[in-house]
Amino acid sequence: MTQTSWESLSNQAVAAAGVVYFLALLAYLAEWALLRQVPVAATRREAIAVGGRAASDTATEADDETNDETNDASAASEVSSEVSEQRIAMAGRLGLLLTALACAVHLVAMVARGMAAEPHRVPWGNMYEFTLSGTFVVTLLFLATRRRFRTSWMGPLVVGFVLVLLMVAVLWLYQPVAPLMEALDSYWLVIHVVSAVIATGAFTLGGITSVLYLVQDRAERRGIEHTRGYLSRVPDTVTLDRVSYRMHAFAFPVWTFAVLITGPIWAHQAWASYWNWDPKEVWAFITWVVYAAYLHARATAGWKGRNAAILALVGVGTLWFNFIGINYFSTSSMHSYARADEAPALLTVATPGT
Amino acid sequence: MSEAPQRPGVRRPGELTARELARFAWRQLTSMRTALVLLLLLALAAVPGSLIPQTSVDSFNASQWKDRHETLAPLYEKLGLFDVYGSTWFAAVYVLLMVSLVGCIVPRCWHYARGIGAQPPAAPARLTRLPDHESLHLDQGDAAVLERARAVLRRRRYRLRRDVPQGADWVAAERGYLREVGNLVFHLSVIVVLVGFAMGNMLGYKGAVILRQGETFSNNLTQYDDFVPGSLFDASNLDPFSFDIEKFDVQWRPLGPNVRDAGQARGYQAHMVYRTSPGAAEQTYDLRVNHPLDLGSSEVFLVGHGYAPIITVRDANGDKAWTGPVNFLPQDASFFSFGVVKAIDAKPDPIGLQGFLYPYFASIGGDPVNLGGQDANPVISMNVFTGDLGLEDGQPQSVYVLDTAKMTQLMTKDADTGKQKPLRLDLAVGDTAKLPNGLGSVTFDGIKPWVRVQISRSPGKDIALGGVVLALIGLCGSLFVRPRRVWVRARPNPEGGTDVEVAVLDRSGGGDTSSVLASIVESLRPGAAAREEQT
Numbered sequence: 025m026t027q028t029s030w031e032s033l034s035n036q037a038v039a040a041a042g043v044v045y046f047l048a049l050l051a052y053l054a055e056w057a058l059l060r061q062v063p064v065a066a067t068r069r070e071a072i073a074v075g076g077r078a079a080s081d082t083a084t085e086a087d088d089e090t091n092d093e094t095n096d097a098s099a100a101s102e103v104s105s106e107v108s109e110q111r112i113a114m115a116g117r118l119g120l121l122l123t124a125l126a127c128a129v130h131l132v133a134m135v136a137r138g139m140a141a142e143p144h145r146v147p148w149g150n151m152y153e154f155t156l157s158g159t160f161v162v163t164l165l166f167l168a169t170r171r172r173f174r175t176s177w178m179g180p181l182v183v184g185f186v187l188v189l190l191m192v193a194v195l196w197l198y199q200p201v202a203p204l205m206e207a208l209d210s211y212w213l214v215i216h217v218v219s220a221v222i223a224t225g226a227f228t229l230g231g232i233t234s235v236l237y238l239v240q241d242r243a244e245r246r247g248i249e250h251t252r253g254y255l256s257r258v259p260d261t262v263t264l265d266r267v268s269y270r271m272h273a274f275a276f277p278v279w280t281f282a283v284l285i286t287g288p289i290w291a292h293q294a295w296a297s298y299w300n301w302d303p304k305e306v307w308a309f310i311t312w313v314v315y316a317a318y319l320h321a322r323a324t325a326g327w328k329g330r331n332a333a334i335l336a337l338v339g340v341g342t343l344w345f346n347f348i349g350i351n352y353f354s355t356s357s358m359h360s361y362a363r364a365d366e367a368p369a370l371l372t373v374a375t376p377g378t
Numbered sequence: 379m380s381e382a383p384q385r386p387g388v389r390r391p392g393e394l395t396a397r398e399l400a401r402f403a404w405r406q407l408t409s410m411r412t413a414l415v416l417l418l419l420l421a422l423a424a425v426p427g428s429l430i431p432q433t434s435v436d437s438f439n440a441s442q443w444k445d446r447h448e449t450l451a452p453l454y455e456k457l458g459l460f461d462v463y464g465s466t467w468f469a470a471v472y473v474l475l476m477v478s479l480v481g482c483i484v485p486r487c488w489h490y491a492r493g494i495g496a497q498p499p500a501a502p503a504r505l506t507r508l509p510d511h512e513s514l515h516l517d518q519g520d521a522a523v524l525e526r527a528r529a530v531l532r533r534r535r536y537r538l539r540r541d542v543p544q545g546a547d548w549v550a551a552e553r554g555y556l557r558e559v560g561n562l563v564f565h566l567s568v569i570v571v572l573v574g575f576a577m578g579n580m581l582g583y584k585g586a587v588i589l590r591q592g593e594t595f596s597n598n599l600t601q602y603d604d605f606v607p608g609s610l611f612d613a614s615n616l617d618p619f620s621f622d623i624e625k626f627d628v629q630w631r632p633l634g635p636n637v638r639d640a641g642q643a644r645g646y647q648a649h650m651v652y653r654t655s656p657g658a659a660e661q662t663y664d665l666r667v668n669h670p671l672d673l674g675s676s677e678v679f680l681v682g683h684g685y686a687p688i689i690t691v692r693d694a695n696g697d698k699a700w701t702g703p704v705n706f707l708p709q710d711a712s713f714f715s716f717g718v719v720k721a722i723d724a725k726p727d728p729i730g731l732q733g734f735l736y737p738y739f740a741s742i743g744g745d746p747v748n749l750g751g752q753d754a755n756p757v758i759s760m761n762v763f764t765g766d767l768g769l770e771d772g773q774p775q776s777v778y779v780l781d782t783a784k785m786t787q788l789m790t791k792d793a794d795t796g797k798q799k800p801l802r803l804d805l806a807v808g809d810t811a812k813l814p815n816g817l818g819s820v821t822f823d824g825i826k827p828w829v830r831v832q833i834s835r836s837p838g839k840d841i842a843l844g845g846v847v848l849a850l851i852g853l854c855g856s857l858f859v860r861p862r863r864v865w866v867r868a869r870p871n872p873e874g875g876t877d878v879e880v881a882v883l884d885r886s887g888g889g890d891t892s893s894v895l896a897s898i899v900e901s902l903r904p905g906a907a908a909r910e911e912q913t
């Protein structure tokens with residue numbers, strides 16, 4: 025295959041992944057809509073409140089159990105509720121299946137992108153490629169941790185988020201494949217970016233959990249008991265807080281490794297100075313500090329819970345701002361990522377001060 | 379009631395002595411809440427430096443910004459906003475944070491050191507009061523159950539409480555002592571990193587120079603184009619190395635409609651010959667991006683490249699007013715470059731040239747086009763000025779900018795319209811153009827590549843790196859070691875067998891204790907031992 029056909033394969037795969045993500049979203053939304061009609065038995069909510077011990081893998085599976093416990097309901101309504109429970113389970117499984125399929129197509133898009141470059145390379149030379157990789161990791165981590173953290177209920181949010189970012193990438197960030205600029209041609213790039221992208225994915229999932237935490241927290245504070253609909257399937261705040269913490273506790277050391285170890289090592293080799301206060305570095309540092317504050321907040325009376333969740337969202341904000349936004353605010357970044365329409369970073373550096 | 383006479387040593391309520399006030403302030407400063415607020419403040423303080431060009435990062439950009447914002451610039455200057463990371467207020471935030479950190483962490487180290495041999499606390503009176511507990515009934519006797527519990531917990535690397543009263547009906551165990559160590563190591567490493575970083579900033583330096591192919595550099599201050607020393611840097615101990623740029627090689631992407639980045643540079647290296655000191659033997663090195671040359675405590679990096687056209691300017695008398703290579707600055711990835719020539723010795727008036735270099739010139743439909751960076755068909759295209767170059771008034775001037783304020787531009791008549799237009803000399807290599815009014819001539823003799831190298835010394839970089847690695851290890855300990863306490867109580871049931879209670883307490887607040895509890899309970903059941911031994 026030629027470079028050009030790899031590139032168009034990649035573009036088609038991105039489009040296909042987008043379509044499948046969209047279908048997954050529809051399936052999840054169908055599940056969501058069906059859920060509105062079926063009240064959740066009080067027993068199940070209690071089971072979740074005890075710390076998720078009895079909450080089973082997916083919300084829909086949990087409902088199968090619930091059915092057994094609500095046998096005293098009238099036979100007629102039981103039949104109809106059983107039918108809709110089955111439909112809910114179907115929709116949920118379909119959503120999951122489509123998400124996994126989309127993730128596989130997404131992977132094809134990334135690999136083809138790397139193959140399109142001459143010489144072949146890792147698919148992260150510019151913002152478009154970073155966003156492609158970052159969103160892929162979000163989906164992958166979601167699929168990988170779904171069972172362990174019992175986070176199937178995050179499906180619609182994850183798919184929605186990934187879909188939006190893919191659209192942003194295709195509409196605004198797209199760039200044709202180009203060879204890596206000289207400074208990016210280093211194996212430190214691979215290590216640095218892989219870890220940064222993994223951390224970004226995990227922080228993003230943590231952020232989504234924190235959003236749900238805030239929503240549930242509001243409901244709990246107002247004494248609203250959701251008995252039907254999506255929120256009734258989302259775990260209580262204690263569980264959400266713990267899942268969110270686990271995601272962040274995983275992401276924070278990885279981020280530390282990416283921006284405070286491999287980043288500086290590579291910067292030292294390429295730019296003669298391991299820390300340049302370049303805007304990208306500054307924002308990576310800001311993100312790091314905000315997440316350190318999040319971890320502190322969880323251990324500080326008066327900051328636990330709600331405030332910590334808000335800090336986690338501030339963290340995600342700085343993270344994605346740095347990923348996409350900072351390039352539009354700052355002119356002096358050396359992280360120019362092989363943009364053909366810009367003077368390569370090294371030339372900018374080559375402009376003497378006076 | 380009359381006013382009580384004020385005696386020394388008796389205070390009104392609410393009054394604090396200086397010592398108490400200091401202690402109060404210290405306690406506030408070293409509280410978690412303060413640490414949190416200071417962290418957020420640090421994040422906030424770092425923001426402006428990423429939005430306003432920083433002199434230390436990109437002085438060219440910063441000075442351009444200042445020219446564009448005449449009202450804001452002096453105000454920003456006062457606030458240190460062009461050097462945020464060196465400013466007093468930024469330093470104030472991180473110094474406070476470090477003081478708070480030391481004040482918080484050091485006492486915890488003592489505390490921890492004393493507690494390192496501590497035993498797990500005795501079992502609480504009622505295990506069922508703890509949030510995570512389970513009760514079960516086993517057929518064995520209570521002594522056998524407790525023995526089994528001890529074995530199970532020991533195998534899971536729990537520390538067991540030793541001084542249990544004779545005949546006690548419980549077992550107490552704890553694990554995860556390293557979490558606290560991890561936390562302390564992490565925080566102390568932050569200080570190590572800061573020390574390493576500060577060393578680099580104070581004792582190091584960073585300099586850059588543009589060298590044309592064939593030129594020699596020997597390491598002393600006068601040779602640098604720009605030089606940024608650390609605040610405590612002593613220029614007398616520069617390493618005495620020297621090197622020549624023998625040859626500079628670039629691989630160019632070929633031209634063609636299907637080639638990506640046609641005509642751009644891919645892979646380039648400077649072949650250099652160097653000596654570590656004047657008497658030392660010559661050695662060679664191919665300097666490439668990402669592959670710096672280590673020279674004692676200094677390192678040499680390749681950070682950019684470009685072209686220097688060789689230009690000769692003759693004046694009205696036919697004398698050479700300027701001859702030699704002039705560094706042009708690349709404007710884009712195709713090495714379309716800008717530069718100026720200042721022929722100050724020209725008679726009767728100095729001559730200035732300003733214009734562009736097309737390394738790979740082509741005329742497409744009458745328009746000049748640069749096909750790529752390779753110097754396959756170099757053409758310079760220059761405007762000409764005469765008059766005062768502005769060099770006399772002693773003000774330092776950039777060699778890359780022509781100050782045309784007091785100069786007159788040479789004009790010519792447009793062949794088509796008959797109107798006056800600026801004179802432009804388009805010269806290929808070997809061409810000479812005569813200037814109007816017998817002012818002289820300009821010759822384009824050839825072209826030479828230049829490289830920009832950065833030379834820097836960053837002492838303390840290994841300390842900083844070691845510090846971060848240590849911090850990461852500590853962090854992992856702090857985040858992933860789960861400190862837990864487990865208690866098992868066994869009481870004989872009057873109707874036979876034993877009533878067992880198991881409780882687990884997670885002290886980090888983040889753990890999922892239910893699975894731990896379930897697995898411990900599982901191993902206490904008869905048959906579990908046999909099953910475990912089989913595996």
Ligand code: HEM
Nearest residue numbers: 316319320323408409410413475478479482561568856857
């Ligand atoms: C540069 C400054 C600091 C950074 C980057 C930082 C970072 C962190 C991080 C990432 C954690 C999470 C580890 C964990 O959860 O165990 C943590 C925990 C902690 N930090 Fe800091 N910290 C800083 C300053 C401070 C200061 C000034 C104090 C004291 C007031 C402090 C006290 C603590 C304590 C007590 C914990 C443990 C919390 C717990 O038990 O979970 N830190 N810090």
